[in-house]
Structure formats: structure tokens, C-alpha cells
Amino acid sequence: MKRTSRDIRTANRYEVLRQIIAASPTSRQELAAATGLSLATVATLVGELLDLRMITEVGFEDSAGGRPRGLVAVNGSGGALIGVDIAETYVHVELFDLALNVLARADEDVRPGESLPEQVVAHVAAAVGSVVAQAGIEGARVLGVGVSVPGQVDRATGISEYAPNWDWHNVPLLDLLTEHIAYPLYLDNPLRASAVAELWFGAARGRGNAVVVNLGTGVGAGLVLGGGLHRGVSNSAGEWGHTTLVLDGRLCHCGNHGCVETYVGAPGIMLNLRELSPGSTLLHPEDQTATIDALARGVAARDPVAVKVVRDTARYLGAGIADLINLFNPEVVVLSSWVAATLGEPLVAEVREAVARHALPRPLAATEIVLSPIPTDPVCLGAATFALEGALQTVGQRSPRRTVRAKGRIAPST
């Protein structure tokens, strides 16, 4: 579990590529200045990225009196990455170039009851096929597909061990996906996907310690600690949604009582609304998305019930986020996922007030609380980033590709 010089090299490779993505074109000298790495280290890492065709030489710039400096930039045609965000109510798929610009997007609705693994996998396969077709790229250029699935995931075996909202137990998801998709696959969960998206491209960039709070149907906290993703010993860290906020409180589908998720996940917010105003027209009993949308519109229109529900929810969130601040002492807490995006700044303002009532002064003073600044789906972006990291780790390895093949799969064209 100790960090080795190999880990450092990988982290430095990520850092150089992040910097090139952020500011193309750029020179090795600028990269050394921006990353704090030596020019020799930067030159080696740039060489590796050139060999991988992830970046290209794009000319020279004058340096005052010295030799002209070579410029590099992300190789727009160097490959494509796909990110898949499987949620309880939808499947979003985005296809990116190597600068992580979105080139194509496909969405599928997952209807209530459509919770069998085969049904979900069919949606994923359809959407992946769609983005490749839309982008009109050769399959061979897809470097990898990152797939985020809710719950607890074993990355090594590709098994979804536990997805509480669907009651999945030990579903061999990677095997099921491999029957339809022939690109290299990288499985993980939305907590880690959104955290890595913030780390590479969002509010955690350049931050050593950040907590990315995901508010969707389920809730959880992606952890950036010591400049990297904290996975824990079996890749299940961050299950903040299943920490106790109200001992003996609401029953959670995990079997416990009073979990944070039962108060601030979308179904929990619906229950907050129902308890406050049982007959409210804001409530769409079978439709989380419609209810949260209605609450957001209600707050904008100063509907007192909507305002009160958001305030009540923020009170729970404030206590739970203060716990994260007291435990981790982060520089930033990022609110991410669809519930946070829909309720937006009015929610964040209430959360900031509630957190200030609960957190200890010293860690509170060191923390800011912000909405995710990522304009697209952070989970798709993070999942694609896992594919990018996977492709970067193939440096020096022979065959980055999975060699399994099956009939009828979306496969690299030859």
C-alpha cells in the first residue's frame, strides 16, 4: 500500500498530461515551471506521451535569445475515449477526444423496474454503439471505455458486488459488457469517477485534499487525499451515504437506520417533501427527476413549500458535510451529480449556512464549498478519465488491448 517511485512516475505522467490538456500548445520549459518537475523529467514524460501519440509536436516558439523551444499539444486525432455513467434512472454515454472535449453523446432512460443486469447492459451497448457511429470514428481509435456503476465494485474482477438501489449482488458486469463491447473496459463507481473528474479537470485540480459529494439517487463522497484518489483497501472507500446521521432514524435499503442517504438522496428528498406537505403538487411519486425539477422551479418561484424542503434537506446535508470536513480537513468540498446540479446555488447557499453551524472552526476556515464547475456529466468525464489513465499505464507494456473477442460486439474496425 506504500507509494513507490513507480506511483510517483505515474502521478507525474498524469500531471504533465493534465497540464498539456489545460494549456496546449505548451513547451517543456513551461511544463516544468507549471508542474515543479525537473526539465529532464518533463522531457522524458513528454517523450513517452509522444510515443503513445497522445500528444504531437506542433512547432517552435522563440525564447528570448536562446534556442527556439519545441511546442507540444494534445493530439486531437490521437484516439478517442468513452465514458459511461450508469445511474438508477438513466445511462449517459459520452465520447471524447484526448483533450476530453465531448464529440458525441447518447442518453438512454432506465425505467423503474428495468433493473436486471442484462437490461442495463443492453442500454449501455446501444448508447456506446450510438456515440461511435455519431462521431464517425474508426473503432480502432477508441482507446478505452470507462464504465461507472453505482455501489461497490471490484475493479480487478469487474464484478458489481453490491448495488443497493437495484439489489444487485455479485453481478459479473464486466463479463456481460465484454459480450457487447470489444474496447478495453475500465469499471468503477460514480464516487470515484466524479472525484477523478474534479481532480483532473474541476474544483479539485491542484488541490491535495478534496471531498466530492455526489448527490443523486444514491449519495456518497469521492475522496482526494494527498493529491490522489483514496480507494481504501478494497476499493470501497467513500460510502458516506451509508454513515449514520440519525441513530435509529429512517430505514435504509442497506439494512441500517438513519443513513445520510435516506435524508439527502433523491428518494430521501421526496420523503422530506411528503412529510412536510403530503399532498404537494411538487411531488411526482414515481419520478425522482420530475420531483427534483419541480423543487428547483419552486425555489426559483419562491414557493414556500419548495423553499422549506430545500432548507430541511440542507440541514441534513450541512450536518453530514460538516462531518466530512471535521474528519478529512479538506481544502474544498465539491457538490456534484444531478440533484446538486438541478437544485444548484440556492441549495449550496443553504448548505454553507448549515455547515457553519456544525463544523469545528479550524477545519471550517480551511474549506470552501462549491458546485462542480464541470459543464458536462462529471461521471462520464471521470469514467473516460479512468480509460485515459488505463491507456497511460500501458506505457512500456506490449498489448494494452483486451484480446477476448465475441460475435456481434461493437469492435475496433480493421
Place this chain on the structure above:
Amino acid sequence: MKRTSRDIRTANRYEVLRQIIAASPTSRQELAAATGLSLATVATLVGELLDLRMITEVGFEDSAGGRPRGLVAVNGSGGALIGVDIAETYVHVELFDLALNVLARADEDVRPGESLPEQVVAHVAAAVGSVVAQAGIEGARVLGVGVSVPGQVDRATGISEYAPNWDWHNVPLLDLLTEHIAYPLYLDNPLRASAVAELWFGAARGRGNAVVVNLGTGVGAGLVLGGGLHRGVSNSAGEWGHTTLVLDGRLCHCGNHGCVETYVGAPGIMLNLRELSPGSTLLHPEDQTATIDALARGVAARDPVAVKVVRDTARYLGAGIADLINLFNPEVVVLSSWVAATLGEPLVAEVREAVARHALPRPLAATEIVLSPIPTDPVCLGAATFALEGALQTVGQRSPRRTVRAKGRIAPST
């Protein structure tokens, strides 16, 4: 906040010294095998430790057919380290040799009401003077004094920012101590001291991810993440005692309601007892130590009230520790500090059952819950370890000593 190659070098230096402390005498070859470092790296680090006189050459051993291998061991006369554990009810001070054997010990009671910084500092100065006199060592051999004080501490400025049980705010503790003690001083808090003690010498050794739960008057969680201590951005991570377990529950001195500490710190346990059996003879209203001792004896004698109070406390602890397991996904949770040591295995057995009812299956399966195996005061040992780390960090620096001098101080003799 990123880890650098300098951090790696420091971590490797610690690892080599830890290994020499664990198994003296030993050879460079054995050290390389045990640490996974290259023989060249080990040879460099051993050379540094020899230069610091922390270790010595102690002869040779045959290697089958090859050249005899040089052996090194901890230098018993290479210096002394002092660890100070300031708690709400006592000051413990221990003096160690470089192998972290206790050479002398002094305890002072801190009586209720003795909460002024000057009073506490006087106890520390008396006890430090006592251990140096008892050990009969020259002051010049004391490499440093680690001081643990409850609450939130700014290590850089030496200020105790907030000690809730004493209502201390921004006490310049290091300055006050420096008026009495002339050795190099290293200030931190008991969460981090006990965590570093477990990391170097206890249940977290060789573990990448561990949570050290401190149960005393106050409670908190020392965090070992990625093989090192997690401090957070302003050295205040680990305030688990001030996370919410019961929303709107018991009032905490931090101003919040329902904090973990109000249910499982010593005063919280006394309240659990009072609520269950107001007139119980187990309760010593003004004496935490006597009450916890009485509970431990009661459990041993199967007194039903004592058994029930420990079970109730374990129920709160179980929910709170399950939160830590779900968040951090650690390999081990270590129960430390005096309340855990006094209540011992009967408490741990109840806690394990309660945790199993609350934690998610995947992180639960990866974790064990144990009592601290450190036979002496882990906070003293950890505080002394901070002094040892401080001495190691002076490698290549000119003057490791603080140069301030004042009258009447316990000072290196010349």
C-alpha cells in the same frame, strides 16, 4: 500537498529505521529484503543513520560463500527521546532510548479545575525534569520532546487553537513550554500521536490504511492513509468525536448536538450510566477514571448494570466505527487510549458485534477491529516518535536545536 521524491526519501528513511528497531542487529541485505528497497538505497540511508549516530556498526555475519556482511543496530547510547501525553486528567511523560524502550516515567495528576495553561505547563515541566533526572542522562543527549495536547493544534506556530474540554482558545503552548524546557519541542495532538505510534510500532505497522480510534475524555480518529499520517490541509483531520451520530441529540461542548463524543467519551459513558441507573454505586460523579475503572470491574463481575452500560456504549461506538469503516475502507481499526485500555476485550467484543450490524459487507470484510497492542502509553510513544521523526528530518540541516534560551529552564547540560 503532492507527495514528492523528498517525501518518499523521508518515508524510506523512517521505514529503514523502523525495521532496524524491530530487528537489531541486522544487515543491509536483510533491510533491503524487508523493506523492498534497493540495496543501494538502503546503504545510503544506513549511512545517514550512522552519521546521525542513531545506529552503530556491531560486527559482521558470514554470508554463505560471500563476503561477511556488516551488521548494524540501534545505538542504545545514541540519544534519548521524551514523549509527553497531556490529557484532561493527567500528564504522562516517558523517556525513551532510540529503540523506543522506556527508560523513565513520571505521572502528574491534573485535578478538576486545574485547566489554566500555566498550571498544565508546570506539570509538564516537573515531569520532564523528573524523567531526565531518573534516567541519569546528560541533557545534551535528549534529541527532542514530543508533546501531545488535546484538541486542534497548529504545529508550525505551536499554538493550541482549541482544546474544547478546557475551553482553551489560541494558547501559545510551545512558547510557554519553551520557558521551562530547552530541548527541541514538537507539538501535536493525541489523535496523531497514537496513530503514528501504531504506524511505527503497533497494529498499523506495514498497513496502508488504518484508523486509530482514541477513546478517552475526548474521542477522535487518527488516520493512516496511503501508508502515512493524514493530517488534512490544516492539521485538524480526524475529529470523529465531533461528527454527528444523533441529529439533535446530546449537547456537546463544541456547540453542536449529538456528537459521537457525547456518547462514547468518558463523560458520555458516565451519562449513559446515569441515564440507565441514576443512583448506581458505579458512578463517581467527579471522577472519570474511578467510574470507568468501576465499570471494568463490574463487567468482570457480571454486574448487570455495568454490562448494560458497556453494551449501550458499544452500540453508539459500533454505529460510529461503522461510519469510519464505510468512509475509509481501512485494513484495521485500532481502539486506543485509556478508556479502551480499561474496558478492554469485553468492550471490543461488543463493538465488533455492533459494527457488523451497521457496516456495509465489502468494507466490513476487509477490516479487523483490535485493541492497541502497545503495552505502554501509546500517546507518549507517538509523541516521542514525532521527536524521532524531527531528529531524522535534520539530516543535512545544520542546527536541529532551537536556539532560544531562558532562565530556569531544563536545558542540555554542557
